[in-house]
Amino acid sequence: MELSDSQEAVTQLNVPGPALAFQNISYFVPITKSFFSKEVEEKEILRDVSGIMKPGMNAILGPTGSGKTSLLDVLAGWKDPKGLRSGQIFMDGKSANSQFHLCSAYIVQEDILMGTLTVRENLQFSASLRLPQSRNREAEKQLKVNAVIQELGLQECADTKIGTEFLRGVSGGEKKRCSIGMELITAPSLIFLDEPTTGLDANTANSIMQLLHQLSRKGRTVIFSIHQPRYSIFRLLDHLTLMNKGEIIYAGPAEESTGYFNSIGYQCEAFNNPLDFFLDVIVGEIMQSQPSPELALVRESDSHSSSCSDKNPLPVYYHKSHYYEQLQEELENLQSFKSHLSDAVPTKATYATSFFRQLYVVSNRNVKNILRNPQTSIGQLLLGTFFSILVGLIFYQVPATLPEAFQNRLGAFFFLVINQVFGNLSAVELFINERKLFIHESSRGYYRTSAYFLAKVFADLIPNRIIPLLMFSAISYFMMGLKQDAGSFFLYVLSLSLTNLAAVSMAFLVSASVSTFAIANVLIALPFVFMMVFGGFLVNLNSMLSWLSWIKWISIFHYGMNALTINELTGAVFHLNSSMVPGEVYLQQQGINYSTWGLWENEVALLCLSLVFLFFAYIQLLRVNRWK
Ligand SMILES: Nc1ncnc2c1ncn2[C@@H]1O[C@H](COP(=O)(O)OP(=O)(O)OP(=O)(O)O)[C@@H](O)[C@H]1O
Numbered sequence: 071m072e073l074s075d076s077q078e079a080v081t082q083l084n085v086p087g088p089a090l091a092f093q094n095i096s097y098f099v100p101i102t103k104s105f106f107s108k109e110v111e112e113k114e115i116l117r118d119v120s121g122i123m124k125p126g127m128n129a130i131l132g133p134t135g136s137g138k139t140s141l142l143d144v145l146a147g148w149k150d151p152k153g154l155r156s157g158q159i160f161m162d163g164k165s166a167n168s169q170f171h172l173c174s175a176y177i178v179q180e181d182i183l184m185g186t187l188t189v190r191e192n193l194q195f196s197a198s199l200r201l202p203q204s205r206n207r208e209a210e211k212q213l214k215v216n217a218v219i220q221e222l223g224l225q226e227c228a229d230t231k232i233g234t235e236f237l238r239g240v241s242g243g244e245k246k247r248c249s250i251g252m253e254l255i256t257a258p259s260l261i262f263l264d265e266p267t268t269g270l271d272a273n274t275a276n277s278i279m280q281l282l283h284q285l286s287r288k289g290r291t292v293i294f295s296i297h298q299p300r301y302s303i304f305r306l307l308d309h310l311t312l313m314n315k316g317e318i319i320y321a322g323p324a325e326e327s328t329g330y331f332n333s334i335g336y337q338c339e340a341f342n343n344p345l346d347f348f349l350d351v352i353v354g355e356i357m358q359s360q361p362s363p364e365l366a367l368v369r370e371s372d373s374h375s376s377s378c379s380d381k382n383p384l385p386v387y388y389h390k391s392h393y394y395e396q397l398q399e400e401l402e403n404l405q406s407f408k409s410h411l412s413d414a415v416p417t418k419a420t421y422a423t424s425f426f427r428q429l430y431v432v433s434n435r436n437v438k439n440i441l442r443n444p445q446t447s448i449g450q451l452l453l454g455t456f457f458s459i460l461v462g463l464i465f466y467q468v469p470a471t472l473p474e475a476f477q478n479r480l481g482a483f484f485f486l487v488i489n490q491v492f493g494n495l496s497a498v499e500l501f502i503n504e505r506k507l508f509i510h511e512s513s514r515g516y517y518r519t520s521a522y523f524l525a526k527v528f529a530d531l532i533p534n535r536i537i538p539l540l541m542f543s544a545i546s547y548f549m550m551g552l553k554q555d556a557g558s559f560f561l562y563v564l565s566l567s568l569t570n571l572a573a574v575s576m577a578f579l580v581s582a583s584v585s586t587f588a589i590a591n592v593l594i595a596l597p598f599v600f601m602m603v604f605g606g607f608l609v610n611l612n613s614m615l616s617w618l619s620w621i622k623w624i625s626i627f628h629y630g631m632n633a634l635t636i637n638e639l640t641g642a643v644f645h646l647n648s649s650m651v652p653g654e655v656y657l658q659q660q661g662i663n664y665s666t667w668g669l670w671e672n673e674v675a676l677l678c679l680s681l682v683f684l685f686f687a688y689i690q691l692l693r694v695n696r697w698k
Pocket of ligand 1: 099100101115132133134135136137138139140141295297698
């Protein structure tokens with residue numbers, strides 16, 4: 071019973087692939103001359119390329135920088151449409167709408183997987199989010215995962231972790247198979263792969279290509295770019311597109327490619343790998359043996375044409391070949407077919423699962439990730455414990471006699487706030503660490519940005535901020551011997567928590583805005599220093615730099631210090647010689663409003679700052695550029 075279900079799941083993975091046609095594609099990228107110059111030049115990286123890729127193995131080959139990846143990205147719908155100056159893409163004769171990339175699979179060159187999860191868990195993650203909730207109950211999703219593991223030959227390593235920089239995991243080939251599996255879960259009929267063999271040894275590369283060949287033989291359209299493949303790989307190809315400098319120099323059956331090159335005067339020696347031979351021809355290492363009179367004529371007549379490259383005769387020959395003529399005919403037929411057929415109603419990209427399901431699955435992965443990679447959480451806990459004991463020892467049982475009673479308490483609060491703000495700089499890692507993974511998954515429709523954002527924020531706040539903070543507060547409060555009542559302790563914890571939350575939220579905002587730690591560190595440290603200096607405690611802003619006094623209204627230090635001071639000094643009585651001095655005297659002297667609202671306005675301000683930072687962090691995540 072189990073076996074037949076699993077076989078059925080394998081069969082469900084076999085979906086006949088479409089024919090993908092593209093016509094007159096020209097793509098430009100902007101090139102900025104220098105960092106300081108606003109002048110932008112445009113570079114044409116695809117020049118008037120056309121072709122048809124049918125079910126089977128379709129390879130795009132060319133020397134480095136020839137435009138293979140760019141063509142693949144444009145076809146797969148992952149390249150910024152702003153650069154597309156001309157051209158159309160059809161899938162089975164229908165215009166490919168802007169959402170079609172979500173129905174196909176794109177396996178990028180770099181394997182983007184969660185390293186702390188096993189192969190099976192990664193595949194389950196894909197299945198949980200990308201298969202519809204209602205139709206696929208958990209058991210069915212499990213069957214599909216098993217089917218993919220079976221189809222990709224991943225049984226041996228299914229329960230091995232992918233691996234991180236600290237953890238040795240599966241091999242490069244297995245990682246690539248897992249990346250392919252993440253996409254196969256949705257049973258795509260059209261699969262794009264960018265250089266699937268790069269970084270793999272010859273045998274592993276061979277086995278990956280064998281796997282793609284098997285997938286193509288089940289009816290899928292497999293389109294991939296490739297770099298220097300072996301002859302054994304060449305034999306697996308059905309269709310070959312050769313590119314140079316953004317132009318196509320051959321597109322046709324792979325088995326006829328050497329014959330075509332012979333016909334234009336380039337002889338492939340026996341025993342030479344045809345793919346190496348083509349690359350040598352393109353880069354000019356193999357010269358034309360004897361251009362036939364017709365070819366010389368072709369070149370001559372076309373040297374006046376503006377559509378083809380002046381220097382390189384290969385695109386000229388190709389444009390005059392019967393392969394190109396045949397292609398044009400097919401594309402014309404497609405046009406007339408298209409005029410009979412109304413264009414497909416664009417399939418709207420919708421998520422397969424609900425927001426709460428996404429929140430649950432992503433949170434679940436985050437928890438596993440933290441438990442298996444607990445360095446940050448343990449570090450924060452140790453740091454919190456260390457600093458709480460340090461502050462407790464320095465300010466051990468603060469005296470109630472003046473003047474040191476005020477001075478020591480303020481010193482302690484300043485230390486505490488600094489610790490909460492600067493001790494949480496690790497929060498800038500949050501979105502930078504997983505930026506590639508987030509871009510990869512969110513653009514492929516795994517989850518909404520909002521679900522990812524909330525899951526990440528909570529997975530960071532609970533283990534890395536809240537738990538260490540509770541430990542920190544309890545140790546420091548009782549070692550310092552502050553006011554001994556439950557309400558004051560509660561307000562102390564609340565003030566530190568909100569100070570912590572505001573600082574961490576600001577770090578999240580920076581983390582969502584930039585992609586490198588170096589820039590993030592500068593961007594977070596600078597405002598914190600300004601907030602500290604201009605918080606109203608270190609510099610008297612009325613006597614100097616008054617034009618910067620507004621900073622205190624957005625200073626986490628200002629609100630955090632005020633809240634802690636009001637909470638501790640209100641209602642407390644201190645001794646000066648034999649007289650009693652209420653804490654309010656100091657607050658009055660400093661012009662601090664110590665009414666009930668005076669205390670709570672600081673808590674509310676910290677909460678508002680946190681919400682504003684979190685809101686903008688979310689907006690920044692939404693704005694992350696997903697185009698390649
Ligand atoms: N966003 C971009 N900005 C500037 N130049 C670009 C951009 N994208 C591509 N190019 C340029 O376009 C050309 C083709 O790039 P592409 O990555 O498609 O080549 P490729 O054949 O895949 O190369 P490789 O095998 O090295 O990956 C290169 O010269 C590249 O520098």
